[in-house]
Amino acid sequence: MNLKALIFGHPMKTRDSETTKLGLWQGLSILSPDALSSVTYGTEAILVVLATAGVGALWYSLPISGLIALLLVFLIMSYRQIVAAYPNGGGAYVIGRDTLGNVPGLLAGAALLVDYTLTVSVSVTAGVAALVSAFPSMTTYTVIICVLIVLLLTIINLRGVRESAQLFAGPVYLFILMIFMMVAVGLFVPVAHAPTLPAYLAPTIPSTVTLLLVLRAFSSGSSALTGVEAISNGVPLFKSPGTRRARMALLLLGLFLGTMFVGTSVIAYRFHIVPNGNVTVLQQLAAHIFGKGLYFYLLSFVTVGILSIAANTSFAGFPQLASIMARDQWMPRMFVARGDRLVYQNGIIVLGTISALLIIIFRGNTESLIPLYAIGVYMSFTIAMVSLVKKRLLDKDTLHGRNTTVFIGAFGAFLTATVVVVAVITKFTEGAWIVVIAIPGLMFAFYRVRAHYISVADQLRLASLDVKPLVSALTVIVPVASINRMTIATMSYALSMSEQVIAVSVAFNSDQEARIRYRWRQWNPSPHIRLVVLTSQYRSVLRPLLHFVTHFSELTDNRHHLVVLIPELVVPKSWQNILHNHMGISLQARLVFHKNIVVAMVPYRLKSETREK
């Protein structure tokens, strides 16, 4: 109990819920890293695609980044409205469900749940891969280190969301600060060391640039916006007034992410950065602007940090969304229960377990999962924006800003849908087909779960409160091996329950049967106990007893209650269990859940032989 408190913290009272919630900056530090960490690879993703068409094509990174930044503005504006409309969180799932219906809502929900799980696996392995490349001797332990980090994140989040905010706020804001610094200095410092490639100087359209290439670059770069939805799912994590804080957090996230992303793209162009497999674009920029000094190494370090912390955003988002979907009965009820620390512990544990399993199954090579990831998020973006458009169109009351919202939503949805289509097509063989199977599979499961809950509720519902429990005839069956103190203890229970007790004994031959009957007559315990001796030609005690009890229950009508009371020795030391046959446990295991039979063991606790002396 003390160990548990040490690891997970002391249990918290329900009325202390508010104290576990987050302020604006704390909430931002939990819910933003997934999005912010995209800065470490967003610009690079665009440049890598463009570079295939030659260095001259890199110029296109500027308009593409601009378009992505515009999409970010649309997303932030849309989600701010969604948060205002749904203060309990749930984002795309809730608005999709309410405006478009269950199928689109569940599609968004399934996509987001899959995405949160993948985020944990991918972020942790990306962070560890960076760490391991610095210490090559640790390569063999990659999977173990990844799993340990997932375990650590699980434990921290089980302690509570505040604890993880306290731990992770530092690196998050340090990362923001450092990128801002780099962008600011990079915009004004003279470009001394930059290579003066002729292609860079003549921004013409190379013939190699096709529409498909631009679309692919846009689609790749748009991975920079994954994670923007997290705040909309996590509104209840904020202190009251949660909606206002969440909307403010979204605004700040948009400002930070937009500035960092666009800034990086601009200075990457200014310094004529060409992506290469060895050094990231961010590292190249840092080396150009600040030299290979303290800043360079600190940035590498903080990058690893922000990638790992990105996983933490999932630990906030997944349990929140799962709890909302479970309240709608699409998911198992256990996701609704809040644990000792007021968190949705089952969601956290399930997320940790599945993502650790993914890491183990893919042996730490989760790169193949990355394509899956943007698809899920952009599906949810599309559903969220379409829903918002429909909601606004139906909403007769508030005309103010309606047209803007509709335009933003429609255009945004068009852009996000483009990303989904391009990603599914271009990355289908790389793993995107998994999404096409996993998400409908999950949706099918949601429907099955809800069908079960509805069926259970129907079957349990009382027609009226006039139905009362009835007293019925009750027969107690007690298996008896010999007449001893344990038998007496069990019989005392049986007689206290009912005046119809049957003692059942098993004999292997007629001599033994006669002996049992003789001993019983000598004892003559009570007029309410009848002795039945079964004979077994097959030396089994269990089977004759099982037959007797099940036949007895079949012969009596449904109203007749049957209780089987099994005497069971409880030994003082666990090794001593192998010295006893545990007929009782076997019998109970076979009879439990049997129709119209209630089974119970009557424990007889033995003292330790050493204590006796």
Add this chain to the structure above:
Amino acid sequence: MNLKALIFGHPMKTRDSETTKLGLWQGLSILSPDALSSVTYGTEAILVVLATAGVGALWYSLPISGLIALLLVFLIMSYRQIVAAYPNGGGAYVIGRDTLGNVPGLLAGAALLVDYTLTVSVSVTAGVAALVSAFPSMTTYTVIICVLIVLLLTIINLRGVRESAQLFAGPVYLFILMIFMMVAVGLFVPVAHAPTLPAYLAPTIPSTVTLLLVLRAFSSGSSALTGVEAISNGVPLFKSPGTRRARMALLLLGLFLGTMFVGTSVIAYRFHIVPNGNVTVLQQLAAHIFGKGLYFYLLSFVTVGILSIAANTSFAGFPQLASIMARDQWMPRMFVARGDRLVYQNGIIVLGTISALLIIIFRGNTESLIPLYAIGVYMSFTIAMVSLVKKRLLDKDTLHGRNTTVFIGAFGAFLTATVVVVAVITKFTEGAWIVVIAIPGLMFAFYRVRAHYISVADQLRLASLDVKPLVSALTVIVPVASINRMTIATMSYALSMSEQVIAVSVAFNSDQEARIRYRWRQWNPSPHIRLVVLTSQYRSVLRPLLHFVTHFSELTDNRHHLVVLIPELVVPKSWQNILHNHMGISLQARLVFHKNIVVAMVPYRLKSETREK
């Protein structure tokens, strides 16, 4: 059930016991292979030790083999008397227990149980090693093949001892026939191709031959007699009259083994065989006498067979001995129970499991276990012979043949004790130290087991049959989540048991508490049910319930009976279990075996949602 019958055979009635027993030749084919298989390595073991002193020392194999043959005669004579005195089997353990006391008896028992287990591991791996050397591509599967053979032997023996006799009699008698043939031909065929080593022609004593060397050669060669004791343990396997059949089997075993062993030694000397690591002595002899033809290859094949079948002797001996020791309460009671096929199935399963584990742990290299093996058997030989001497000396009635028995026993015991001492000293570092730990360890365990059984019997024993079970006050506690059909079903059971029923509900706040009380008052099920609403500030249902029940049981006196009836949903499909919290199962798991509390689940079976339509 049909699959089980297919693998293990149909259950057999107790009165059919006699039909499962064995005739003389069947019994011999089961109980002799362990001893007979020693012929494949006995002579070689002597020659290998002698060869270290030069070829001139090989001559000593003749007197050493003669001494071992004499010891065999003594052993057969002694064990024939033991079998006559103990028709229920048990060999050295039983006679040791009865004449020398528990400690020597248990020493013999422990040594034999360890030995039977090692025999299985060593024989199977030796057989598979021979097989694999013929098909080198199978080397990587050695351990798997070994484990599969152990599994097969386990299954065959679970089917019954007759089945294994039918399977294995052929190879056993073919082996005997082939060795007899080789000895007969080898004694008379002219020695044409034998190398005429000068040392062989001058049987003088080389200075390198020391007493220790002769003792070691004797000790090594005496491994040829391991397995002779099996018949004395397995007397009950024979058809009536079992004693006569077992005595006859011992006589035949002595004749066969003696002739084969001495014959092999003599012809090995006649053909001037020098042991070498590549070809066994038997194979060298076969090549000299019959050439590298059909006989040679058939013998290699049959040798593999007899080594594997040797393991089968343990499957007959171990369960018999374990059942006898378990009847004396030194071992768990489960070893006494005979299964569906009238065999001591737990003994067979335990033997199969432990020997398979040994093979896995030693990764198929069980050669290191061989030294352990002779030590155990010779310990049991020594105890058997010393016991026989003491028994005869105490036995005033039968004077006939008494002096002979005493002489034979005393001299035999001297020889066998010599083997033990030499083996322990010369092979201590090679693994014999394990015996010095394992056997006393096992004996300690025997004493602990018996102490437990005696303590249980003392605690359960009734002072007199005048003690009767008493009717006591009985309170039934029913945890209630909401008022539904399941609640009614459980309450009906509760009211049928007692007029004091407490319904316990858990509320998370005062609103919820008020709502529960209000619904309950509306329902008003029975005047005998009292509602208790517990409040939980920590959102746990389990803990408040546990506290309530355990406090209640502490407040009431010991005579007051307490039953907790837990309503439990039983879902139609097992995957649906994850959709429910199973509070009942958790509660039962915590309360079961709790002092003075009887817990039972009242199952409420749901129908399948699909069937409903």
